[in-house]
Amino acid sequence: MLRDAAAWPHSETDSRVTVTTHGLRVEVPQGRAYAIAAASHLLLPEDLGRVRVRIAEVAGDARRFLRLYGELREPGRRHTVGVAQEEIALGERFFHLDPRLRTLTDAPLQLQLGVEGSPGAFVVFEDVAFLPAVARGNCPPRRFVQPGQKDIAAVELMPNLPEPFAMIDWREKARTYDRFVFDFNAQGEFLPLVWLDESRLNNDRPTFGLPSYVVAPSQRHGLTDSQEGITCMGAVLGATLVGIDKSRQEHDYVAMCEAWFNSRNGMNLVLNRQRAGAGGSFWYELFPHIVFYALEAAGARSLRSGSGRDGNRNVRPAVLSQQVPAAERGARR
Secondary structure (H helix, E strand, C coil): CCCCHHHCCCCCCCCEEEEECCEEEEECCCCCCEEEEEEEEECCCCCEEEEEEEEEEEECCCEEEEEEEEEEEECCEEEEEEEEEEECCCEEEEEECCHHHCCCCCCCEEEEEEEECCCCCEEEEEEEEEEECCCCCCCCCCCCCCCCCCCCHHHHCCCCCCCCCCCCCHHHHHHHHHHHHCCCCCCCCCCCCCEEECCCCCCCCCEEECCCCCCCCCCCCCCCCCCCHHHHHHHHHHHHHCCCCCCCCCCCHHHHHHHHEECCCCCCEECCCCCCCCCCCHHHHHHHHHHHHHHHHCCCCHHHHCCCCCCCCCHHHHHHHHHCCHHHHHHHC
16 A cells, blocks of 8 residues: 555645655645645454554654544544654554554544655655554453443553562652651751641640641641641651651650640540541541551550650540440440
């Protein structure tokens, strides 16, 4: 086809489409910014998954494209799919097609080979081949089907094990995060992130603050109760889980987490702020407790033996006792 000018009868008006010894030449005419050579009524392979394109020559500021046009997914509805766009290099290129783009595999399509650029810019297409998709060993066909479950096409295309694949070292990332956010001597724009909080709202010790995100305008040193418990306690929990004892550093960050046990206001709950109420957000009232208790479960010593404003030797039972009705506690025993 690329050496038969008559095979491209539906080319764009005024497009200069000629055949050379190297292939099909498509040139931008005067007064235009693009040219298209189009061949219609092509029956492409049902297992089409890749398109290989070889370019023999490029002149001027030519940028080539390759498109498919026709009934791709629904009978009676025509769409255009850009297989390649803004290509400038010589040689061979392979383009992989998303299998979701073409579900009507027996419908004839139009192939468009085009060039964009200044008048006189041209591309010589040496070869265009329609190839099956490459079989992927990391994406085997489904062997089990859940009754009533609908497949999501995009998810079905995802491999079981991506290639190339590199697992993030989450332990080292957590350690690096801990060193960064708890560095009082960090220098640079918006640094340091951590600050000491001397407000002592719920117990007679200072606590600390971290912004929920960098440059949070309402969260900084000097703004009382501006830091969120899920951010601060979460940072201590993450460090604890990777073996960092946050109770034996320049500050006892584990004991400082007791600041979010709202005792002064009588709530006796671990909440997202140090003087907060309940009944507004189930998530913000539940998650701080989860993080707080996880600290003890992870082996954080200070929460086991710390004392609150009222002299409680253990904050956790005090919190639990406020939330579980006496009758229910008796039934559980």
